[in-house]
Amino acid sequence: MLRVLTLSTLFPDATRPNFGVFVERQTRGLAALPDVEVRVVAPIGVPRWPLSLSARWGGLAGLPERETWRGLDLHRPRFPIVPGVGWLNPGAVARTLLPLLRDIRADFPFDVIDAEFFFPDGPAAVRLGAALGVPVSIKARGHDIHHFGRARRTGPQVLAAGRAAGGLLAVSAALKADMVALGLPEERIRVHYTGVDLDRFRPVADRVAAKAALGVSGPLLLSVGALIPRKSHDLAIRALAALPDTTLMIAGQGPERAALEGLAKALGVADRVRLLGAQPHEALPALAAAADVGVLVSTSEGLANAWVESLACGTPLVLSDAGGARELVDRPAAGRIVARDPAQIAEAVGALLASPPDPLAVRATAERFTWETNAEALRTHLAGIVAHHPV
Template identity: 70%
Template sequence: MLRILTIASLFPDATRPGFGGFVARQTCALAALPDTDVTVIAPLGLPPLLGRRHPRWRALAALPAREAWAGLDVHRPRFPIIPGLGAAHGPLLAARLLPYVARLHRRLRFDVIDAEFFYPDGPAAIAIGRRLGLPVSIKARGGDIHYWGRHRGSAGQVRRAGRAADGLLAVSAALKTDMVALGMPEARILVHYTGVDLARFRPPADRAAAKRSLGLEGPVLLSVGALIARKGHDLAIAALPRLPGATLLIAGEGPEAAALRAQAERLGVADRVRLLGRQPHEALPALHAAADVGLLASASEGLANAWVESLACGVPLVISEAGGARELLDRPEAGRIVARTPEAIAAAVAALLADPPAPETVRAAAERFTWPRNAARLRAHLAGLVAARGG
């Protein structure tokens, strides 16, 4: 039996069912493997008591300290955070989790720690592993390296955790290169691709009917991602005047929502832009089913789950040269990699709309990404770290 402690600050809860859903799906697949026991710590960062009056924090504070989530045993210890001072969150999380995990370990006897996001999970996992004598793996997903790995207050913590970890995971080979550039040991980094549920994400029998079910007609473009500047939703909107008759769906929430609405109004395309807000993962297959092209002009990525889900639904992509884009789009039918300009985006979309590839050939690019394969590779990696320690 391999006993794994997974630490995941990105993990769903009742107030945020889609938050870190990819981590939950990976962890469920891991726990389903034979001779594998997984305990999840999904810590909740909360500000000082006065700050918790905001509805967002009140809802998090009301969550149970422990619950079953999709069949997993999930612990939700609280730790203090200081909004706007993320550099302090690694040490604060470590201080809170050290005694908590030590108590669990006396009862459950973990073999290995699996940290699922580099910051603040990684530095906390290293501190716990040292205290308890356990090997530690840390997974990098993109923003944790590209932002926290370069942020003045946290960059040192990220680099030290990367050098101290027994093993490291990267969601793409491109991200692995970025980790090595930060000084992390290349020999310890394994590329660990995401998965996709190929039974749920599949080409529709009738894409026109899928459009009608959403009140749509004509070409449909779908962009899935947080409404933050680096995702490039503004570039997608700026491309729309060059794509007459096309409708752009944007699924996500974030601080750029008002600016994106204003931009669409200014460009005269507000009637062809739908900001859908945060969508539950269960709603995404229907959105992909209605789309002709998936679109995301990110400044940086690891390897976006939304990319893989789009391909699995037979929807070709137009994406920027970010993260694992070239690892995913390994055939012309899968889509186009373009410069982050409205002109380049519009030209690539127009080309795909004029000569769309067969959905089955698009889907073929996603068929190597499955959750069972992802879980088996993760288990082998973690078991290898235990064996290397003589466990």
């Protein structure tokens, strides 16, 4: 029996049901394996009073310290944060969690700590592993390497944690290459692709009817991602100006909303841009299956779950050459990879609208990304780390 302690600051809760939903789904897949037991520790950072009462953090106060979340035994300890000085968070997480993990080990002698994000989870997990004599795995997802791995105060912590960990995971081969370039040990990095629920994310029999149910006629584009500069939703809106009678839906929330609304109005396409806000994950299959093309031209990515979900719905993609894009868009049916230029984005979208690929051929490109494959690969990786850890 492999006993795993999953550590993740990215994990859904009652106030943030979409927060780290991909971590939850991966963890549930691992826990479902017959020879694996899992407990989850999802630390929540909260500032001291009176900031803890603000709208941003106040809702977290009512969350239980321990609960069963979708079948998982879950702890939600609070650790103190100082807004604006996030480089201190790994130490705060480690200090908060050490007594808790010692208590957990008393009746659940876990074999390995599975840290699901590189910062602050990774450095904290390495400290905890050293204190408890337990090996550590750290998973990189994209932003944690591209931002925290390169920032002045957090970069050295990421590098030290990666070198000390028993094994590392990357969501794409492209991200693995970025990790190696940063100075992390190539021989300890395994590419670990995400999964997709192929039963929920699937093509619809009638895309016209699916669009009509959303109040759309004519071509429909979908972009899924936070409204932040890195996602470059502004480029999709600019491309829309060259795509008459086409609607763009953007599912996500964030600080760029007002700027994107202003841009759409200035370009005269505000009536064809729908900012949907945050959408529950359960709503995404209907959106992705109704769309004719998925568009996401980020400046950086690991391998976005929304990409795989779009393909599983038979919807081709137009992506920038970021992260693992070429590992998904590896054949014409999957879509196009373009420069981050509105004219080239519009041209690629126009080509896919004029000659749409067979939805079943598009879906076939996603069928290798299953949660079952993901879980088996994770178990093999973690078991290998345990086997090679000195007793």
